[in-house]
Amino acid sequence: MSAHQYDHGHTLAGWVGCAIASVGAGVAGLGVCTVSGVLIAGGLAIGLVALLVTWALHLSGWGKGPGVRPRAEWGWRVRDSAAPGGHEECLGCRLAGRGRRAAGAVQPVMPVQRTAEPETVAAVGTDSVR
Numbered sequence: 001m002s003a004h005q006y007d008h009g010h011t012l013a014g015w016v017g018c019a020i021a022s023v024g025a026g027v028a029g030l031g032v033c034t035v036s037g038v039l040i041a042g043g044l045a046i047g048l049v050a051l052l053v054t055w056a057l058h059l060s061g062w063g064k065g066p067g068v069r070p071r072a073e074w075g076w077r078v079r080d081s082a083a084p085g086g087h088e089e090c091l092g093c094r095l096a097g098r099g100r101r102a103a104g105a106v107q108p109v110m111p112v113q114r115t116a117e118p119e120t121v122a123a124v125g126t127d128s129v130r
Contacts (some may be wrong), residue, residue, distance in 0.1 A: 010076040013063030017054030034078055055092050059083065065090040 028043025030036075057063055061079040065087025073080065086098025 003043060011058075011063045011080075013054050013057035017047050017050050017056060020050035024050055048072065055096075057092075059096055059098070063092075065093065097100055 024043045024046030026043070027046055028040050029044055031039025031041075053062070061081075061083035063083075064073070064080045065082065069080070069082070072078070086093035086096070
């Protein structure tokens with residue numbers, strides 16, 4: 001039996017992205033040690049590729065969004081069944097146009113100042129605590 005009773009979110013997208021990013025960090029580190037701008041730029045480019053590959057894998061169902069999911073989907077080799085609709089709290093899904101909140105969800109709204117209502121401004125240098 002596992003030591004933890006919940007899913008940590010280990011996914012194929014996470015493992016692949018981490019491996020590619022590690023190679024990019026190694027190349028950039030080698031560039032710093034050898035004072036090579038080409039290697040540093042190459043390492044940064046590999047890091048960007050890692051980000052894009054991870055995002056693509058996440059959107060195709062190999063990454064999981066935050067939240068509770070069934071125990072059958074805890075494994076890192078299991079595709080996420082919620083991926084096509086997007087994950088509600090996931091930045092990557094929102095950037096791709098997925099995971100929007102339901103139409104009935106309440107959105108916070110800033111109060112509008114009425115035109116006849118004067119704006120209150122605190123005087124500079126005054127201290128209301130004393």
